[in-house]
Amino acid sequence: MKRKRKLTDYISTLSLILLALAACAGVLHVIFIFNAEFADWFNQNVSCHVRSALATATGWIPFSLAELFVLGLPVVAALAVIIILKIIAKRKTGFLKAVLGIVSAGALIYTMFVLSVAAGYRGTGLDRKLGLEKRDVSTQELADTASLIADRLNEIYEEYGYMGYLSGVGTVRPYPHSECVEKLRTSYGSLMKQYPFISDVEAPVKILVSSDIMTYTHISGVYTFLTGEANLNTNYPYFVNVYTTAHEMSHQRGIEREDEANFVAFLVCINSDDPYIRYSGYLNMFEYLGDALYKNSSVEYGKVYSKLNPGARADLISYTKFFERYRNSKAAEVTDTVNDVYLKSQGTKGSVSYGLVVDLCVAYYRQPQS
Numbered sequence: 001m002k003r004k005r006k007l008t009d010y011i012s013t014l015s016l017i018l019l020a021l022a023a024c025a026g027v028l029h030v031i032f033i034f035n036a037e038f039a040d041w042f043n044q045n046v047s048c049h050v051r052s053a054l055a056t057a058t059g060w061i062p063f064s065l066a067e068l069f070v071l072g073l074p075v076v077a078a079l080a081v082i083i084i085l086k087i088i089a090k091r092k093t094g095f096l097k098a099v100l101g102i103v104s105a106g107a108l109i110y111t112m113f114v115l116s117v118a119a120g121y122r123g124t125g126l127d128r129k130l131g132l133e134k135r136d137v138s139t140q141e142l143a144d145t146a147s148l149i150a151d152r153l154n155e156i157y158e159e160y161g162y163m164g165y166l167s168g169v170g171t172v173r174p175y176p177h178s179e180c181v182e183k184l185r186t187s188y189g190s191l192m193k194q195y196p197f198i199s200d201v202e203a204p205v206k207i208l209v210s211s212d213i214m215t216y217t218h219i220s221g222v223y224t225f226l227t228g229e230a231n232l233n234t235n236y237p238y239f240v241n242v243y244t245t246a247h248e249m250s251h252q253r254g255i256e257r258e259d260e261a262n263f264v265a266f267l268v269c270i271n272s273d274d275p276y277i278r279y280s281g282y283l284n285m286f287e288y289l290g291d292a293l294y295k296n297s298s299v300e301y302g303k304v305y306s307k308l309n310p311g312a313r314a315d316l317i318s319y320t321k322f323f324e325r326y327r328n329s330k331a332a333e334v335t336d337t338v339n340d341v342y343l344k345s346q347g348t349k350g351s352v353s354y355g356l357v358v359d360l361c362v363a364y365y366r367q368p369q370s
Contacts, residue, residue: 012101025110040123046115052200052228056202065224065229112226146304148365149285150312156279159275173242183272188253205221208231211234218332247265259348260357266361268281
């Protein structure tokens with residue numbers, strides 16, 4: 001007598017559960033897209049705990065799990081193929097079960113994405129949260145803001161004098177990476193009192209072993225929502241490393257749009273008690289403003305650049321020379337395309353959104369400063 005097949009002959013119970021969870025996550029995701037206020041609530045009351053739990057669970061591990069997975073991907077893929085082939089050989093329904101198993105693994109990744117970071121992409125804009133008037137920026141406003149930032153950089157040099165400098169490297173951070181993270185965490189703690197939408201996370205920012213290779217992708221840092229890890233490419237100059245560390249920490253704290261993460265990183269840096277962290281925040285922002293200003297008026301850019309302290313100019317020149325080795329990279333073209341598609345799928349303007357921090361910065365300094 002022929003046995004009547006059950007649903008579990010085609011799909012495992014675990015796969016069924018994962019697919020059901022993904023379906024629920026999909027409903028949540030749709031609500032985020034159409035209701036920014038609910039996305040804000042979810043990000044600040046649910047996602048923050050998911051991110052914190054993941055960061056705590058992986059924080060004690062001294063290396064990046066995400067990097068280990070990427071480096072071991074060929075081995076993982078080979079093992080997956082072997083397991084799938086064994087499942088297929090075991091029973092007639094094996095092929096379908098293997099395919100549904102792969103789909104359910106994707107479903108788990110999607111569920112984790114929705115629970116941890118999706119709401120951060122769909123919530124109220126940072127300009128509204130900070131009470132900023134965000135509008136089109138004129139060339140004069142760009143020049144004025146870049147000039148103000150240059151003044152801040154000059155003040156740091158005047159107050160603290162010479163900063164350690166290495167030829168071909170630029171200014172040197174006067175303490176190790178771990179201490180930098182602690183200083184930034186302290187600054188985040190102060191900023192959270194003023195802006196409660198920034199959640200608290202106590203976790204390290206992990207150094208990537210493959211930093212030199214990763215530089216060919218033009219990625220200076222990455223936040224991995226599956227593991228809750230903030231990761232840093234240490235191959236970049238110190239002033240970039242400091243700012244990138246603050247940027248990835250902002251993703252851990254629920255600021256997911258790239259321009260907003262850039263601006264929160266800027267605020268965290270310039271409100272630090274540490275002069276080198278403040279210097280790094282201002283110099284990175286000067287780069288963004290300077291790029292935008294140069295595209296609008298090379299003459300105005302030249303005026304602002306000429307007033308910049310020679311030490312800060314030397315840092316920018318060192319960075320340009322450093323980056324020449326990595327500038328024309330096929331790997332960067334691929335990663336930029338993938339990143340652009342991902343960011344656009346989350347309702348942002350894509351890779352160009354990193355540079356939109358300029359709009360937030362101009363809006364911030366457009367209002368009266370206390």
